[in-house]
Amino acid sequence: MNSKVNDIKERAQIADLSGAIKTILPALEQFNCFEGQDKTVFNKDDWQKKLDESLPQSGVGIKGVLKELNETVIPNGLRNGAPGFSGWITTAPTVVGASAGLASMVAGSQRVWNTSFNFLETLGLAWLKELLGIPTDWQGVFVSGGSVANIVGLTAARQWAFEQIGIDPAKEGLPAHKQWRIYGSSEVHHVIMRAAGVLGLGRQNVIAIPVDENQKIDLIQLRKILEEDQEKGIIPIALVASAGTVNTGVVDPINAMADMAKEFNAWLHVDGAYGLFGKLDPQVAHLYKGLERANSMAVDPHKWLAAPVGCGAAFVCDRSLLGRALTLEPAEYLEGSKGKGELKSPFDTFGDEYHEFGVAQSAPSRGVMVWAILKEMGAQGMRDRVIRHNNYARHLSARIKAEDRLEQVGDVELSICCFRYYQEGLSDKKLDELNELIATQLREKSLHVPSTTKVDEKIVIRPCFINSRTTIKEVGGLVDSVCTLGDEILRLDKKK
Ligand SMILES: Cc1ncc(COP(=O)(O)O)c(C=O)c1O
Incomplete structure (x- = not known):
């Protein structure tokens, strides 16, 4: 038998990363100066025409790509890091954040296995907990942003609420002939409604409680609705407190909501995607009283911490509950291929198994960015x-x-x-x-x-x-x- 292999040459450049980076660095530096008026939208016809081509069959090679990155893509990028930009709740990374992001892409392309990057997932989460006063025994997981962090928190809430009535929702699905609700103010971020939709809990079951004159959840209204629903036997899945609403940046009364969650046997989820870092300002730290009494939290390092976009974090009070809610079914190709006994290779173990606590299996290393940013400025x-x-x-x-x-x-x-x-x-x-x-x-x-x-x-x-x-x-x-x-x-x- 002829065993000759037609070994087709790899077309992509796989060495001289520094040469490639050096080529695009001046354009990136220039971009980061945010000089003059943002002309991207006025130049759209020009750059779109240059970029809009059909799938190349033979490729132009790396030089051609880098040239176009330099001349057309980078100069027309998103200037949400410009000093005068204060829109929505988004910004561009600081230099160390971007550097760590690059390191993650190149050397930490998966967050699992026994590497420095896997260790920094854990350390990054631990540092965030310490910084923000999140109890140390909570399980954290890095995710792509606040949207998914809220999904993770509410997944844990759903698991907890249904386990109380003997149902494992992750395994069995949601029960027929039962009613349930999630309660948050009319100012909660709209990703909460989407999370309820994704979790099969139903967007319409997120009840918008009116706000008071300070745009915070009206506790009297909340109590009234909780009491009425209790009478009707509706399951309270969770109360959602916003720690920094997206519209006006106010913090809901977390401690009072924790009291109510306890009284009505509900989970308390805190959406602090934007504003949990606000706790670091002594003038407003009192607004976060009772935070440690919550059951889950969402926080976005890619907002105030200026990590590259794609870096959110969820924290849940009970690791085993989160595990039951989100664990991957055992698969021979995963567990079966781990090493036995003493470690001889990073691939003999998954390290800390973050794929068991979120909704993604493959995921980039994000802890390195949080670690780098906090290490740089403390x-x-x-x-x-x-x-x-x-x-x-x-x-x-x-x-x-x-x-x-x-x-x-x-x-x-x-x-x-x-x-x-x-x-x-x-x-x-x-x-x-x-x-x-x-x-x-x-x-x-x-x-x-x-x-x-x-x-x-x-x-x-x-x-x-x-x-x-x-x-x-x-x-x-x-x-x-x-x-x-x-x-x-x-x-x-x-x-x-
Ligand atoms: C309070 C709050 N929650 C959730 C989100 C959604 O976060 P992300 O855009 O990272 O998915 C945002 C985004 O601004 C937010 O301000």
Whole structure:
């Protein structure tokens, strides 16, 4: 028999990583200067035409790819790390975060097996627990972001709630002829509804409890609904407290919700994707009272900690419960191929088995990013950042209050301050249109890029300060730009 193999040559370059990185580094450095106005959208026809081609059959080779990365892709990237960007709740990584992300991609391409990266998954989670006051015996797992962290927390809640009535939902599915509900304020992030949908609990079973005048869950309403539902025999799966709502950044009364969760035998999940880090600011640390009484939490290192996007974390009070909820069925190709006895290779064990506690089997190493960021600046560095950003929101609030043309809408607790340009005599509709237009023109004409939202039925401009590159200059600049643009729009309106 002819055993000659047609050994087709690998077409991808597999060596000289540094050569490739050196080629694109100047473009990345240039990008990170965030110079001038963001022209990406105006240049779209140009860069899209260059990129929009059919699947290459023979490939251009790495040089051609790097050239296009340099000339077309990187310069037209997302500038959410620019100092004036304060929109939504997102930012770009710091330098050490990006470096650790690269290290993860190259040398830690899976979080399991017995390597330094697997160890840093555990250490990164332990450091987050210590930093945020999460009980040390809770099981953590890195996930892709807040959406999945909330799914993981609510998966544990679902498991816990149904196990109480003798049902294993992960194994048997959800019971017929039973009713259940999840309770959170009307301000919970919309990923909570999606999580309920994904878990088969049903989006409509997430009950939106009205908020009080501070945009926090109304405890009287919550109690009323819990009592009514208890009468009807509805299973309370979980109470969801927001530790930093996405709209105004306020923290729900966690301790009182923990009392109620205990009284009504419900799980308490804290969505701290954005705001759990807010606890590091001594001025607002009291708002987090009772945090350790919760049963699960979501937190996003890719927000305030400035890890590269794709880095969230879930923490659950009971490791075995989380394991029952999310464990992979045993598979011979996995367990059977582990080593026996003394370790002779990193592949003889999976190390800490994070694939048993989340919804992904293959997953990148993310702990290395959290470890690198915290090692670089220490807990104090993160504390300083949070205090600085919360102070920006307070400073903004003071400027708004001193300015007749501006009106603050909602409270400032963390690093979000909602406000609008205001003029006496203008209808609510007109004010909404005016502020929407100001936000659009800010993006077009200035370097200040907040986003907008609706608070108390009013369209407001909503900067959220989590960006490591933002300084006090951008905060003042935002106020000035809003005033200038508002004045100008009204002046032109009058002329019409
Ligand atoms: C409070 C809160 N929860 C959940 C999420 C969703 O997180 P992610 O976008 O990382 O999936 C966000 C995102 O802004 C958030 O602010």
